[in-house]
Amino acid sequence: MESRKVVINDTTLRDGEQTAGVAFNWEEKLAIARSLAAVGVPEMEIGIPSMGPEECEIIAAIAALRLPSRLMVWGRMRESDLEAAKDCGAHLINLSIPVSDIQLQHKLRRDREWAVRTVNRMVRRALDSGMDVCVGAEDASRAAPDFLLKIAETAQRAGARRIRFADTLGLLDPISTFERIRRLVAAVDLEVEMHAHNDFGLATANTLVAIQAGASHVNTTVNGLGERAGNAALEETVMALHQLYQMQTGIDVRGFGAISELVARASGRPVAPNKSIVGEAVFTHEAGIHVDGLLKNVLNYQGVNPKDLGREHRLVLGKHSGTHAVIQRFRDLGIELNEIAAAQLLKRIRLHASQTKRAPSTAELMSFYRETVASGPIPNLPEPPELPIIRNQPSERHSQS
DSSP, X not given: OOSOOOEEEEOIIIIITTXXXXXXXXXXXXXXXXXXXXXTOOXXXXXXXXXXXXXXXXXHHHHHTOOSSEEEEEEESSHHHHHHHTTSOOSEEEEEEEOSHHHHHHTSOOOHHHHHHHHHHHHHHHHTTTOEEEEEEETGGGSOHHHHHHHHHHHHHHTOSXXXXXXXXXXXXXXXXXXXXXXXXHHOSSEEEEEEBOTTSOHHHHHHHHHHTTOSEEEEBXXXXXXXXXXXXXXXXXXXXXXXXXXXXXXXXXXXXXXXXXXXXXXXXXXXXXXXXXXXXXXXXXOHHHHHHHHHOGGGGOSSOGGGGTOOOEEOOSTTOOHHHHHHHHHHTTOOOOHHHHHHHHHHHHHHHHHHSSOOOHHHHHHHHHHHXXXXXXXXXXXXXXXXXXXXXXXXXXXXX
């Protein structure tokens, strides 16, 4: 990908909060905004002023923080929404209007000509408020291609700064995303922003492809929060841009773990252990072939460097472990195993994993070792060391099998 900078516009505080059942309080919204700004997120969409006075007060409170990030608010392309947004302190307003025939006809009972007139009138009106304007093309992925271009051209003539291509139902795949965005970028001299939904698990992929096609801005959410299946995840998008395309965003990824935890708590939506980039288990290895490869050279099985995120690889013992991993784990405990002992212990560890569905704790490993020593003579096997009793440690709380 050519060397250029893409702008991340994170919408955790708007579309992320639209996740069913999620509602951030004041303190949580302020904390999330501060955290996103602290890692260098350049833009964030922070709320919907037309929701009422309390929402406007929260938006104004975020604006009063004087964060280095540019702030955007969201509204429908109507007078009342624009009026509500005027005094919130945001730098940009996204005025959203359906552009697919199905939504124009069956949601608004309007036609294409009405949409074109409304874009022309409302963009000019919004510019008078002092905010930059992004025209949100809702359901753009189902719009007639020529009509979408007409909307974009109208927005440009009226003075809009940006057009948001919203794959509102998450229906696009990477190939169709590339074609749609490339055509839009070629047709107008506007910033083009991709807003992808994850209904088919393609939001991050479609976001990355949109950038390849020329999109200058993309929407993300922390942990992929958002309507239905969510949006493109901030952590996935940024890490892919940095490591797959060597494309810089100005965002410090070392803060992703803390931000992910903050948003998970505030939203009440725990992060799955295997969630890419920020999941607890994504740098945890058990399979014997992988562990052996990592012990020889970490690059054998490292696609994402955990140190970039302030994390480390973690090796655990389980059903799929091999003797090399067992030897290494006991070496960490101060015990040098031979191959015979490692093989016997591996059988015990695999039985434990099958029975308990988890890795053994340190105390359990030492218990297995004592059982092995007591079961019969194994050449050159040292006596087990005495370990201090450690209480109330999470890794030691499991009862022995």
